[in-house]
Amino acid sequence: MAVSEQTKPVRPASSGEAWNSKTFTVGFAVKLLLMCLVNAFGLYIVYAAYANQSWWVLAGMVVILLALDYTYFTNRYTLPAKYMLPGVIFLLVFQVFAVFFNGYIAFTNYGDGHRLSSPQEAAAFALLQDTKCVPGGAYYPMAAVRQGSEIFIAISKPDASVWVGNEANAMAAVPGAQVGAGGKITSVPGYEIVPPAEIGQKLQGLKAPIGDEPGRVIQAAGVMACDAASTLKWDPAAQTITDTTTATVYHATDKGFFLADGETAGGHRFRTGWQVWVGLDNFTSAFFSDSEYGQYFVSVTLWTFAFAFLSVFLTFVFGTFLAIVLNDERVKGRKLYRTLLLLPYAFPSFLGALVWRNMLNVDGFINQILGGAGIDWLQTQTESGYWLARGSLLLVQLWLGFPYMFLISTGALQSLPGELKEAAVVDGASPARMWLNVTGPLLLISTAPVLVASFAFNFNNFTLIYMLTKGGPSFGATEPVGATDILISMVYRISGVGGGAARADLGLAAALSIIIFIIVAVIAVLGFRQTRKLEEMV
Amino acid sequence: MSSQTLSRPTDAPAVPTQNRMSFGRWFGSVGLRHIVGVVAVVFAAFPIVYVISASVSTKNTMTDANNLFATFTWENYAMLGCDPSVAADANKCAKVQYFWQWFGNSLGISTVTAIGTVLMGAAAAYAFSRFRFTGRRFGLNALLVIQMFPQMLAFVAILILMTTLGQVVPILGTGSAVALVAVYLGGALGANTFLMYGFFNSIPHSLDEAAKIDGATHAQTYWTIIVPLVIPILAVTALLSFIGTFGEYILASVVLGGGAQSNWTLPMGLYLLVGDSRAPELTLFSAGAAVAALPVLLLFLFLQKYIVSGLTGGAVKG
Known part of the structure; x- marks a missing residue:
């Protein structure tokens, strides 16, 4: 899906039905050229997918190419599609498919330690990790070599043959390599020798399996490489892993992990597992209080609602107040005011949040204004500190959001029908009464869709939370959730994308994002229905 | 946020000469609006003023950067995208080398x-x-x-x-x-x-x-x-x-x-x-x-x- 694709509907003028060009035009030439490029790129993907045996990618790409070629080179029933297809393809692949795929992941245990697809693969992976030099085994001169960006370990055997391999490729002899005095490897055909200074600490992590024997590897050991064997034993028939150092036997369970013999389900398990379908487990552990994150689910959800509501409320009240105050013909320089008040809106909000983070620091600008108060506005880990952080967050949100509400309210106030005001004045309404009964309700009705949309946006205002507090102050030194965390920032943390999670749990993260979606969808539907009712009342 | 008290007098005297109402009446109907406007502008603008001030400050410590425009240098801008292998402060430079x-x-x-x-x-x-x-x-x-x-x-x-x-x-x-x-x-x-x-x-x-x-x-x-x-x-x-x-x-x-x-x-x-x-x-x-x-x-x-x-x-x- 090349970026150039979006320009495809540029001139789809081809011969055929009534509303199509009958001659060869420049437009057709442009179309032909673009379609050639798209097809070339598409076929490249098909070929690459075939070479990688990624059948899903291959099938998807073939379908996309056929749809594109059919749409742009025929004229039956395809006119609307000519305009919609590029957008629809991106939408289907990167949003609709992603959403359904997300739904699928929510029912699996996919995540750190559960990325492999079967007990065999998990065992093979584990066997490669826990290896130790065999006592009395052979040692070989070693070098790190490189092919492209991939690093390999190379050893020279006493017979002057050189063997190369890495974790994904078993050791194999490379003919034609040259060995100097003491077995030092001087050149390996097809590989480039990496100087030890360049590779540094990574050198000690190099290893490669020997042949087909599971658990036997060559690994770096100081300046030499050694014959090494895993401390684990894998029994494919019984599906058990035995840790030979502790004599513990782990057997495969249907929940995607190896459990130590004699333990109950929640007991000691082997660290590497594999991916399985876990049904509703993720949803229950999201809700129920006995799990790592579940105990915070209710309080985080409540705060998310409070944050979204207060964000809209505060920005709207302040913005409307300013709009009323400055929307008066006697005030000179209204344009200048408006331009200056728009500054926070024009300043990218992620930068705004980062700037405020600095200003609210213990040594920051705000404390200095307050005469060296030395308050840690954002990260004090006490009960009052949590509220301080939440309050500070709302202050920053007020700064970021009031200009938008100011704009909206100004526009809405200016478009209110003047007759209603006049009628109220004729009826002898006081200014306060007029506000309460005429201007206020009208303003609310005309801005309601914006308020609902703003609520939905702030419900997932990840950037602000992450940039300002990263969800902190944390509920405890080791707790994964903090006082200003909203649902989406908690989900991000669970997913482990930004680092910092003890264990990336993509299944749980996906399940929680579905819950968020349901909440937002219900709010949006209710909100808009309410809005429509309000409109009908007038 | 002290500038609203500073800028009010500059606004206030100018207008009564144009309009023929008393200062008190003008202040009640329009002057208060200007005060609110100026306070809001100060609130809107001061974080941005602070960023600009800190960006030309010579010292990295917060307390120094907090004194608005106390020092002036273009060095911080010059350092953006610098080459750590030739920079004087390689560690600092490395953080913005890809800016x-x-x-x-x-x-x-x-x-x-x-x-x-x-x-x-x-x-x-x-x-x-x-x-x-x-x-x-x-x-x-x-x-x-x-x-x-x-x-x-x-x-x-x-x-x-x-x-x-x-x-x-x-x-x-x-x-x-x-x-x-x-x-x-x-x-x-x-x-x-x-x-x-x-x-x-x-x-x-x-x-x-x-x-x-x-x-x-x-x-x-x-x-x-x-x-x-x-x-x-x-x-x-x-x-x-x-x-x-x-x-x-x-x-x-x-x-x-x-x-x-x-x-x-x-x-x-x-x-x-x-x-x-x-x-x-x-x-x-x-x-x-x-x-x-x-x-x-x-x-x-x-x-x-x-x-x-x-x-x-x-x-x-x-």
Whole structure:
């Protein structure tokens, strides 16, 4: 899906039905050229997918190419599609498919330690990790070599043959390599020798399996490489892993992990597992209080609602107040005011949040204004500190959001029908009464869709939370959730994308994002229905 | 926030000479409004003044940077994008060595996304507005539903999808800016088609019918008749898309976070400067922030008229 694709509907003028060009035009030439490029790129993907045996990618790409070629080179029933297809393809692949795929992941245990697809693969992976030099085994001169960006370990055997391999490729002899005095490897055909200074600490992590024997590897050991064997034993028939150092036997369970013999389900398990379908487990552990994150689910959800509501409320009240105050013909320089008040809106909000983070620091600008108060506005880990952080967050949100509400309210106030005001004045309404009964309700009705949309946006205002507090102050030194965390920032943390999670749990993260979606969808539907009712009342 | 008391007197005496009301009456009806306005402007502007001040400060310590414009230097700006192998303070320099790459990536990704969003969204809106075809109603309803699902909520699936795609075609996988643009374009139709659809409907059908009778093809009608008429909404959509993409963090970190730092975007890079570190690079960050804010700030100031009318016109129909 090349970026150039979006320009495809540029001139789809081809011969055929009534509303199509009958001659060869420049437009057709442009179309032909673009379609050639798209097809070339598409076929490249098909070929690459075939070479990688990624059948899903291959099938998807073939379908996309056929749809594109059919749409742009025929004229039956395809006119609307000519305009919609590029957008629809991106939408289907990167949003609709992603959403359904997300739904699928929510029912699996996919995540750190559960990325492999079967007990065999998990065992093979584990066997490669826990290896130790065999006592009395052979040692070989070693070098790190490189092919492209991939690093390999190379050893020279006493017979002057050189063997190369890495974790994904078993050791194999490379003919034609040259060995100097003491077995030092001087050149390996097809590989480039990496100087030890360049590779540094990574050198000690190099290893490669020997042949087909599971658990036997060559690994770096100081300046030499050694014959090494895993401390684990894998029994494919019984599906058990035995840790030979502790004599513990782990057997495969249907929940995607190896459990130590004699333990109950929640007991000691082997660290590497594999991916399985876990049904509703993720949803229950999201809700129920006995799990790592579940105990915070209710309080985080409540705060998310409070944050979204207060964000809209505060920005709207302040913005409307300013709009009323400055929307008066006697005030000179209204344009200048408006331009200056728009500054926070024009300043990218992620930068705004980062700037405020600095200003609210213990040594920051705000404390200095307050005469060296030395308050840690954002990260004090006490009960009052949590509220301080939440309050500070709302202050920053007020700064970021009031200009938008100011704009909206100004526009809405200016478009209110003047007759209603006049009628109220004729009826002898006081200014306060007029506000309460005429201007206020009208303003609310005309801005309601914006308020609902703003609520939905702030419900997932990840950037602000992450940039300002990263969800902190944390509920405890080791707790994964903090006082200003909203649902989406908690989900991000669970997913482990930004680092910092003890264990990336993509299944749980996906399940929680579905819950968020349901909440937002219900709010949006209710909100808009309410809005429509309000409109009908007038 | 002491300047409101300073600036009031400068406003106040000027006006009573123009109007013939007493100062007391003027103050009650207009003067108070100016006070509120000035307080609001101070609140709106002081963080930005602080950034500019910190960006030209010589010392990195907070307490020094807090004295507004106490010291002046261009050094922080000069250090952006420096080469750590020749810089005097290699550690400090290393943190911003990719600044201009981040800046370029952010500009490039946001620009291409904005253009793509407008082209695809406008074309789809045109089809929905002008053609009657099977599945049209379904399409419009589907878009309404999709619109409610923020794309970033599916970031877990996008992470796995991009990792898988990257194993087949590296340019569409994690770590690639092209892949990030593709992901953003996935959200293009859902976010903008409805806004444009309404606008397209307001253009009289008689215009394209006249063109059709004159022998124009559908493409000619679209490009030469319709598009020029909808330029304002295209500009607003492009601008909103640009701004949204420019500050987007979650999907950018999902797609680019695992890759080389030089491929990152501005939010990712600048977060690194002040985010988690115990000793934030305050002055460097401020210089970077001032530069990073410029494109959006300029777009805003020049296109303020369109944005205001686009926002209020599109959103507050009453």
